[in-house]
Amino acid sequence: MLYGRHSVEAALANPRRRLIKLWATQNALQRLEGKLPSGLAVELVAPHVLEQLAGSGSVHQGLVLEAQPLDSVLLEDVPAEGVVLVLDQVSDPHNFGAILRVAAAFGVHALITTERHGPGMTATLAKAASGGLEHVAVIRETNLARAIEAIKEKGFTVIGLDSEADNDLVTAPLQPPLALVLGAEGKGLRRLTRERCDLLARISLPGRIVSLNVSTAAAIALYIAQTARP
Template identity: 40%
Template sequence: MSQYLFGLNAVFEALGQGRKVVALYVEAQRNPRLEEIVAQATERHVAVKQCERRQLDKMVGDVRHQGVVAQVKAQDFVSLAQLLAQSSQSERFFLILDGITDPHNFGALIRSAAAAGCQGVIFAKDRSCPVTGIVEKTAAGTLGYVQLCQVTNLGRAIEELKKAGVWVYGLAGEEGQSLFEAPLSAPIALVAGSEGRGIRPLIRKLCDGLIAIPMPGRVESLNVSVATGIALFEVVRNHLKIKK
């Protein structure tokens, strides 16, 4: 099964990571960055097809494709068992997404998780955004640096993580212990909920604790991808401090 990936950074990273690219479609008017992508594709023996911009628009819809579209093999997922087997117990660091349906937020969360060194992003098959071209473009090619784990039952997955010794903390903006006072270091998984309702009640109950970001200013809430990014790097700071 294949899908369309678009955007200069996303396509460049996909080629560099050895992603299976079936074909590359580019517009005739090229900039140096696009020429670099074409050269990389040619070196990998990927078929390069020159198109008019309207043809690219028809392929991917009303998005900013930046003059390049790649037909790629759909992103592979790993099972929770594989995710745990691939990481040492003391270094486990995961991000769990509960009901993230906006593709831009999904992509931004994957990018933050990859930057923070998470081994995996775990999300449910239902009530979750699929991994689309918009997700990959927003993630800016970082899907190759973090494992994606799609599960049937998110609650059961959290229980399995806890059995494996992973501490699970939910990001709850209106309640919970201060992010800067919580004992956040690996093995750990952070749970981020949807924009509108946050973490579902059942998932909240399964968490070992709830954490909140102190906000002394006049802003009462943050975008989920921004808030999660702050929390992820607080885990990094705590874990590095413990390792010293």
């Protein structure tokens, strides 16, 4: 179940999504004029019905969409180009969703994460991603260290983000294909993950706080990587 204007509109426009049914208020449905796929079941409802469908307190913005989960993408299908993100046990759905949103904004085409200790593809995550879930392939791997080795064999340079690293991300080799690895808040990167990276780098900050929320760190790292391109 997807809810919220950006999440629902992105899913409606995604040809890879198999849609089942849309519930909407009259006003929200008017905003979707011309965006509804033919044949989609639509039901006009009052806002309290949407809250029952999406969950109490959800910011549904007048829209709830039932859809099948997106088909899985395999690691071997990831092209050796551009930038990918690797998340090491980032489990909070709000952080994960925010990272997906940032990733989509910067043109990241894949996000690799752990099968265990990772969030499910829930409506909460999709809402936080604000449509990003439709644009960035999410690949779940049981062994993240092995997955990092696999993308290195494809030609990716793998850089792990660590606030205590000796290297500054600004001076790191950031030419694509590039993989940026971020760890969970508090724990950071696990030992095996760190050992598989080609380089560990920090985001240098002028203030006294040197660690950032993981989604904020992802946004800054992607901006630095983008500005490093010729």
